[in-house]
Amino acid sequence: MSATVPPSSDEPPAILLEHVNKWYGSIHVLRDVNLSVGRSERVVVCGPSGSGKSTMIRCINRLEAHQEGRIVVDGTELTDDLRSLDTIRREVGMVFQNFNLFPHLTILENCTLAPIWVRKMPKAEAEALAMDYLIRVRIPEQANKYPGQLSGGQQQRVAIARALCMRPKIMLFDEPTSALDPEMIKEVLDTMVGLAETGMTMVCVTHEMGFARQVADRVVFMDRGEIVESGTPAEMFGNPQTDRLKLFLSQILRGH
Amino acid sequence: MSAAAGDPRLAGARRAPRRRMRLSWSDPKLRTIVWQVVILGVLAAIVCYLAANTSRNLSARHIATGFGFLAQPASIPIGETLLSWTPSVDTYGRAMLIGVLNTLKVAVVGVVLATIWGTLIGIGRLSGNWLIARLTAIYVETLRDVPVLLQLLFWYTLLNALPGPRQAFHPLPGVFLSNRGIKIPLLEWQPSHIWVLLAAVVGVVLTLLWRARAARRQAMSGTRPAVWPIGLLLIAVFPVAVWAALGAPFALDVPALRGFNFRGGGTITPEYAALTLGLVVYTASYIAEIVRSGIQAVPHGQWEAAAALGLHRGFVLRHVVLPQALRVIVPPMTSQYLNLIKNSSLAIAIGYQDIVSITGTMLNQTGQSIESIALVMVVYLVFSLSISAFMNWYNAHIALVER
Numbered sequence: 001m002s003a004t005v006p007p008s009s010d011e012p013p014a015i016l017l018e019h020v021n022k023w024y025g026s027i028h029v030l031r032d033v034n035l036s037v038g039r040s041e042r043v044v045v046c047g048p049s050g051s052g053k054s055t056m057i058r059c060i061n062r063l064e065a066h067q068e069g070r071i072v073v074d075g076t077e078l079t080d081d082l083r084s085l086d087t088i089r090r091e092v093g094m095v096f097q098n099f100n101l102f103p104h105l106t107i108l109e110n111c112t113l114a115p116i117w118v119r120k121m122p123k124a125e126a127e128a129l130a131m132d133y134l135i136r137v138r139i140p141e142q143a144n145k146y147p148g149q150l151s152g153g154q155q156q157r158v159a160i161a162r163a164l165c166m167r168p169k170i171m172l173f174d175e176p177t178s179a180l181d182p183e184m185i186k187e188v189l190d191t192m193v194g195l196a197e198t199g200m201t202m203v204c205v206t207h208e209m210g211f212a213r214q215v216a217d218r219v220v221f222m223d224r225g226e227i228v229e230s231g232t233p234a235e236m237f238g239n240p241q242t243d244r245l246k247l248f249l250s251q252i253l254r255g256h
Numbered sequence: 257m258s259a260a261a262g263d264p265r266l267a268g269a270r271r272a273p274r275r276r277m278r279l280s281w282s283d284p285k286l287r288t289i290v291w292q293v294v295i296l297g298v299l300a301a302i303v304c305y306l307a308a309n310t311s312r313n314l315s316a317r318h319i320a321t322g323f324g325f326l327a328q329p330a331s332i333p334i335g336e337t338l339l340s341w342t343p344s345v346d347t348y349g350r351a352m353l354i355g356v357l358n359t360l361k362v363a364v365v366g367v368v369l370a371t372i373w374g375t376l377i378g379i380g381r382l383s384g385n386w387l388i389a390r391l392t393a394i395y396v397e398t399l400r401d402v403p404v405l406l407q408l409l410f411w412y413t414l415l416n417a418l419p420g421p422r423q424a425f426h427p428l429p430g431v432f433l434s435n436r437g438i439k440i441p442l443l444e445w446q447p448s449h450i451w452v453l454l455a456a457v458v459g460v461v462l463t464l465l466w467r468a469r470a471a472r473r474q475a476m477s478g479t480r481p482a483v484w485p486i487g488l489l490l491i492a493v494f495p496v497a498v499w500a501a502l503g504a505p506f507a508l509d510v511p512a513l514r515g516f517n518f519r520g521g522g523t524i525t526p527e528y529a530a531l532t533l534g535l536v537v538y539t540a541s542y543i544a545e546i547v548r549s550g551i552q553a554v555p556h557g558q559w560e561a562a563a564a565l566g567l568h569r570g571f572v573l574r575h576v577v578l579p580q581a582l583r584v585i586v587p588p589m590t591s592q593y594l595n596l597i598k599n600s601s602l603a604i605a606i607g608y609q610d611i612v613s614i615t616g617t618m619l620n621q622t623g624q625s626i627e628s629i630a631l632v633m634v635v636y637l638v639f640s641l642s643i644s645a646f647m648n649w650y651n652a653h654i655a656l657v658e659r
Binding site for chain 1: 564576580
């Protein structure tokens with residue numbers, strides 16, 4: 001059932017999950033999850049709430065620790081060793097549902113904090129880099145404002161720029177548009193489409209099926225902690241195999 | 257109008273109409289005005305009555321008003337003083353000044369120690385270590401539930417239950433714990449020590465300069481030169497080296513038992529120790545809760561976002577979480593500082609001569625009750641307003657820009 005598509009080339013995958021299991025107390029939240037994401041591959045993860053999709057993506061940069069199985073990111077296995085954690089967090093950027101910008105720092109400072117202190121980048125260089133990315137997410141004019149002065153869509157675009165300033169090889173998106181008003185969803189999705197076109201490896205938890213169709217190489221459907229079905233967007237939406245996916249699709253498409 | 261003319265939001269806008277007040281009880285504007293006039297009138301009447309009554313009573317008892325008594329010699333025995341004091345020679349004014357200084361001595365030391373101790377306890381309650389979290393929780397839950405007066409009496413009784421000078425505890429060389437207080441050795445001042453002090457000041461200044469340079473270097477090259485090892489060298493090692501180079505001039509005034517009591521050294525009286533200790537231990541339990549709730553008020557997402565960027569926990573606490581927590585911490589912290597200062601007036605219960613205690617004696621001796629109480633109120637008001645002013649300034653300084 002837990003079908004995964006192997007990476008197309010011979011090079012090692014960007015992300016590899018093998019037989020990953022995780023429990024919260026007695027609740028089994030990830031059940032034997034196997035997933036391999038190739039370089040420049042774009043994977044959309046969907047599923048009903050409580051299906052473990054956020055937990056899985058948060059295990060990839062170890063905001064949550066898995067208890068069984070193996071997770072290898074960019075050739076480094078995730079263990080309790082703090083050095084492997086440092087290595088992986090430098091290479092993996094993450095965007096959250098609630099943006100999580102630092103409210104006491106300006107937009108520019110939000111973007112330069114980690115490059116300066118983690119990447120040891122000179123301030124001028126970090127600021128130039130941050131401005132580059134703020135231009136790419138189309139809000140350079142907000143650089144000296146504070147997050148509280150921006151709309152939700154603008155804050156999420158800053159959050160994307162902030163993550164990109166670390167020059168990550170992999171980007172994780174945890175429901176990036178779920179906390180946004182409808183009129184702001186498009187501006188964030190457009191930014192993500194633009195990022196996908198640069199060849200970034202992306203894993204995105206989202207219910208935006210239009211985005212999945214447009215961008216995803218592969219869609220992974222999770223339910224009750226396991227990967228139930230995966231395939232290209234056309235296969236998944238056009239010809240769902242399992243009853244659980246059919247039910248899920250009928251529920252989310254009803255709203256659209 | 258010229259600036260407004262360019263604003264597109266004002267195009268076609270007109271001024272809001274002024275509401276006219278009606279002479280009717282159902283008009284809210286009229287009602288507010290009438291109520292304010294009534295309240296002010298009642299207040300003024302009460303003040304007039306009290307003032308007239310007081311002056312009539314004072315003249316009936318032939319009590320002169322005014323603050324002239326402050327210049328008269330006072331025969332108050334004062335046990336603990338930062339200024340020289342000769343009863344029956346020095347004035348009531350000087351006695352009050354000594355009281356103010358005694359209160360300040362408790363307040364300043366108390367506020368600093370309570371902040372440090374309370375912060376440690378508060379962070380301890382958030383610790384992942386089961387034992388530390390439980391112990392600090394028990395500390396907070398017990399100490400803030402026992403009245404502070406009772407706690408002061410407890411500490412005072414405890415300190416007085418220490419053995420007499422002859423059987424004093426002797427935990428460290430030169431330190432004696434007895435029912436006469438805590439005796440500590442004092443460093444004897446020598447003229448060459450000024451150079452050591454100067455070296456320490458120079459060390460601090462150089463460290464600050466070095467830190468600024470480290471920040472500039474980091475901005476330029478990305479790598480930050482180590483600050484603390486150099487700082488330690490400049491602030492601690494450098495003055496010691498100067499001291500050694502001067503031939504290590506050093507003499508201690510060590511307390512020693514002579515007959516029934518100690519001679520020499522410095523003394524921390526049981527009264528002062530009990531009052532300060534009691535207030536610190538009590539207030540710290542409140543400060544601990546303020547610090548804990550402040551840190552917890554910062555959303556968990558902030559920790560996660562910072563961790564996902566590769567920042568380490570200690571850095572995140574200092575640069576991301578604490579700056580946000582302080583906004584929540586500072587206003588209630590101000591209240592705790594004010595409470596500590598006001599609670600120090602309980603000194604009278606354990607015989608520490610603070611401003612209230614000394615003024616109480618002065619009131620008894622002179623009969624100038626209104627003036628004495630008024631002076632004490634002014635003193636506390638000045639303390640409290642200064643603390644409030646400073647904390648409000650600090651709060652505005654760290655306030656978050658929003659919208």
